Amino acid sequence: MRSAVIVFPASNCDRDVAVAIEKISGTKPHMVWHKDATVPDVDLIVLPGGFSYGDYLRCGAMANQSPIMKDVVAKAKTGTPTLGICNGFQILTESGLLPGVLMRNANLHFVCRTVALEVENNDTVFTQKYGAGQEIQIPVAHHDGNYCADSETLDRLEGEGRVAFRYANDNPNGSMRNIAGLVNDTGNVMGLMPHPERVADAKLGGTDGAPLFQALTEALS
Amino acid sequence: MKAHIHVTLKRGVLDPEGKAINNALGGLGFGGVENVRKGKYITLDLSETDKDQALSQVTQMCEKLLANTVIEDYSIKLEA
Numbered sequence: 001m002r003s004a005v006i007v008f009p010a011s012n013c014d015r016d017v018a019v020a021i022e023k024i025s026g027t028k029p030h031m032v033w034h035k036d037a038t039v040p041d042v043d044l045i046v047l048p049g050g051f052s053y054g055d056y057l058r059c060g061a062m063a064n065q066s067p068i069m070k071d072v073v074a075k076a077k078t079g080t081p082t083l084g085i086c087n088g089f090q091i092l093t094e095s096g097l098l099p100g101v102l103m104r105n106a107n108l109h110f111v112c113r114t115v116a117l118e119v120e121n122n123d124t125v126f127t128q129k130y131g132a133g134q135e136i137q138i139p140v141a142h143h144d145g146n147y148c149a150d151s152e153t154l155d156r157l158e159g160e161g162r163v164a165f166r167y168a169n170d171n172p173n174g175s176m177r178n179i180a181g182l183v184n185d186t187g188n189v190m191g192l193m194p195h196p197e198r199v200a201d202a203k204l205g206g207t208d209g210a211p212l213f214q215a216l217t218e219a220l221s
Numbered sequence: 222m223k224a225h226i227h228v229t230l231k232r233g234v235l236d237p238e239g240k241a242i243n244n245a246l247g248g249l250g251f252g253g254v255e256n257v258r259k260g261k262y263i264t265l266d267l268s269e270t271d272k273d274q275a276l277s278q279v280t281q282m283c284e285k286l287l288a289n290t291v292i293e294d295y296s297i298k299l300e301a
Contacts (some may be wrong), residue, residue: 058289061289
């Protein structure tokens with residue numbers, strides 16, 4: 001699986017996700033600087049976690065204006081699987097590739113802990129190695145993960161099976177309908193607030209994130 | 222020309238920061254604050270001198286970057 005991790009100023013999970021991808025897929029991702037104009041020809045694009053541009057104006061708003069984003073959006077729209085984790089999810093909503101917006105956590109606290117997620121849709125290229133309804137433990141670390149959209153959008157997301165992950169019993173940020181991760185209407189773009197790359201190696205405290213990268217590796221190699 | 226832009230959350234969008242500010246005002250003894258909404262105020266110094274041109278430019282700036290119209294409204298005031 002050929003992959004690219006986009007590196008923005010103040011991305012801070014770019015190396016973590018690259019390590020997880022290389023360990024599981026056996027292939028080192030391209031690390032692509034945000035000022036580049038084109039993403040190399042790859043099977044997977046990853047927008048990593050972090051605090052790009054210090055979250056100035058709105059989380060992900062400045063990163064979305066980076067030169068590389070034109071090509072990321074173009075490739076995502078023509079079907080390249082694209083994964084946004086945490087700040088990457090925020091950038092995907094700012095770009096319009098995913099609907100809605102991630103607002104300040106309802107309790108205003110930065111939340112950094114492991115939460116239980118329910119895999120709601122395991123019929124995507126990202127989630128097919130999980131069982132439907134499986135509960136997994138994945139850490140979150142964010143200040144702005146409170147997913148918000150109008151009720152028609154939420155109904156549509158649920159009706160079309162586009163909610164991939166929900167917070168199982170402990171919603172850490174107040175997100176509407178406990179949404180933790182979702183896919184676009186063609187199923188090739190996923191955004192999620194939790195960090196699967198942080199639990200992709202037993203030595204680092206867990207492996208519940210590994211099936212996501214295994215699924216991508218199997219589907220895209 | 223100067224542009225003054227207010228970006229505010231749309232009506233109906235929850236504003237936890239506004240709520241926290243309201244609670245803090247209550248804690249300071251200020252009663253009678255029924256609601257607080259927090260927004261952003263942005264000023265731009267523009268070289269454009271034509272008001273209509275400036276308004277059209279700043280509107281595009283708001284639509285493309287300064288506001289996220291999924292959850293935010295904006296208002297523009299121009300000052301010669």
